[in-house]
Amino acid sequence: xxxxxxxxxxxxxxxxxxxxxxxxxxxxxxxxxxxxxxxxxxxxxxxxxxxxxxxxxxxxxxxxxxxxxxxxxxxxxxxxxxxxxxxxxxxxxxxxxxxxxxxxxxxxxxxxxx
Amino acid sequence: xxxxxxxxxxxxxxxxxxxxxxxxxxxxxxxxxxxxxxxxxxxxxxxxxxxxxxxxxxxxxxxxxxxxxxxxxxxxxxxxxxxxxxxxxxxxxxxxxxxxxxxxxxxxxxxxxxx
Numbered sequence: 410x411x412x413x414x415x416x417x418x419x420x421x422x423x424x425x426x427x428x429x430x431x432x433x434x435x436x437x438x439x440x441x442x443x444x445x446x447x448x449x450x451x452x453x454x455x456x457x458x459x460x461x462x463x464x465x466x467x468x469x470x471x472x473x474x475x476x477x478x479x480x481x482x483x484x485x486x487x488x489x490x491x492x493x494x495x496x497x498x499x500x501x502x503x504x505x506x507x508x509x510x511x512x513x514x515x516x517x518x519x520x521x522x523x
Numbered sequence: 524x525x526x527x528x529x530x531x532x533x534x535x536x537x538x539x540x541x542x543x544x545x546x547x548x549x550x551x552x553x554x555x556x557x558x559x560x561x562x563x564x565x566x567x568x569x570x571x572x573x574x575x576x577x578x579x580x581x582x583x584x585x586x587x588x589x590x591x592x593x594x595x596x597x598x599x600x601x602x603x604x605x606x607x608x609x610x611x612x613x614x615x616x617x618x619x620x621x622x623x624x625x626x627x628x629x630x631x632x633x634x635x636x637x638x
Contacts (some may be wrong), residue, residue: 413565422605424620441624445629445638451615451631452527452614452629452630452631452632453566453614453616453629454629455627458553458626460619460624499565499566501565510568510571510579511568511627512564512565513565513567514565515563515564515565516563516564516565
C-alpha cells in the first residue's frame with residue numbers, strides 16, 4: 410500500500426532564509442509525487458509534481474523539490490522564504506504502475522517569521 | 524477559467540441529522556473526486572467518478588454516505604445519519620481525465636461540524 414510521511418508538524422523559518430519541508434514515501438512501483446499548499450479556508454493548490462527525469466523539479470511561487478530514490482524522499486525547498494509562504498503543505502504520492510488513488514501526508518504547517 | 528465550486532462553505536448539524544454537499548467541477552473535466560479532510564490529517568479519497576460512473580468508492584462508508592453524479596457534471600455527497608466523527612472538511616476535486624498524469628484541481632471545501 411502507498412503511504413506518505415511528513416515527519417514535522419510545524420516548521421518555523423525566518424523571512425529570507427531557505428526553507429525545507431520534508432516528505433518520505435512508500436510505493437510498490439515507481440512513484441508519482443506531488444506537493445500541494447493549503448491557505449486558510451481555501452482548497453489545495455498544486456505546487457509541483459515529479460514523474461520521471463531530472464530529480465530537481467521546479468514549481469510555482471519559487472518552490473522546488475528534490476526527488477531522491479535511494480532515500481525515498483521528495484523534500485520541498487525554497488531558497489528564500491516569504492511571510493506569504495506561511496500555509497499548510499501536503500505531500501502526496503500515487504503509484505505510476507496502477508490506477509491507485511492519490512495518498513496524502515498529514516501536512517506540515519510552515520510559519521515564516523518577519 | 525472558473526475553478527471548482529462547492530456549497531455550502533460551512534454547515535453545522537446535530538448528530539443523526541442529514542446533510543448534503545454540492546460540487547460543480549471545472550468545465551470539461553470528466554473525473555470528479557470527493558475527499559474527507561479531518562483536522563490534522565491529509566485528505567482521504569472517498570469516491571471517484573469518471574463521467575457519471577463510479578471508479579473507486581472503496582473508502583466510502585456506504586452505510587451512511589452516498590454520492591451521485593447523475594449527468595456527469597455536478598455531484599452531491601450526502602451523509603445520513605451524521606456522526607460526530609464525520610466533522611471534517613469535504614473537498615471536491617476534478618481533473619480532465621482519470622489517468623494518473625492528470626492534475627487534480629480542488630475546490631474550497633465544505634467545513635462540516637457535527638454536534
